[in-house]
Amino acid sequence: HELRPRLCAMKKGPNGYGFNLHSDKSKPGQFIRAVDPDSPAEASGLRAQDRIVEEHLYGPLPEPFTNGEIQKENSREALAETASESPRPTLARSTSSDTSEE
Known part of the structure; x- marks a missing residue:
């Protein structure tokens, strides 16, 4: 499956951005564990x-990213600001082999 980039923009809400990261020391990268x-x-x-x-x-992000590692791998990749207090919108780029959504 070919990975396709997705650009996502989000601004921190009253309860944060609404996602959790997860990592695994045996694999490089950061993954979204859950989205609220x-x-x-x-x-x-x-x-x-x-x-x-x-x-x-x-x-x-460098490999491995210093804030954690990967738990699961799949065919999607995302870019996101994760733990910043920045008032600027967060930009996220991701790739997905699922073309039915776009």
């Missing part, structure tokens, strides 16, 4: 198991 219903993350198109590949303030 009706959250900025859900509205932006982030999905559970998306892989973060870039954060708008820092650019592409």
Whole structure:
């Protein structure tokens, strides 16, 4: 399956961005563990198991990213600002082999 980038933008809501990260020391990268219903993350198109590949303030994430590692791998990759207090909208880029959504 070919990975396709998705660009997601979100602004921190009253309860945060609405997603959790997960990592595994045996694999490089950061993944979205869960996305809260009706959250900025859900509205932006982030999905559970998306892989973060870039954060708008820092650019592409190094491998391995210092804030954690990967739990699961799949065919989607995502970019998101994860733990910033920045008032600017968060930009997220992800790739997915699922073309039915776009």
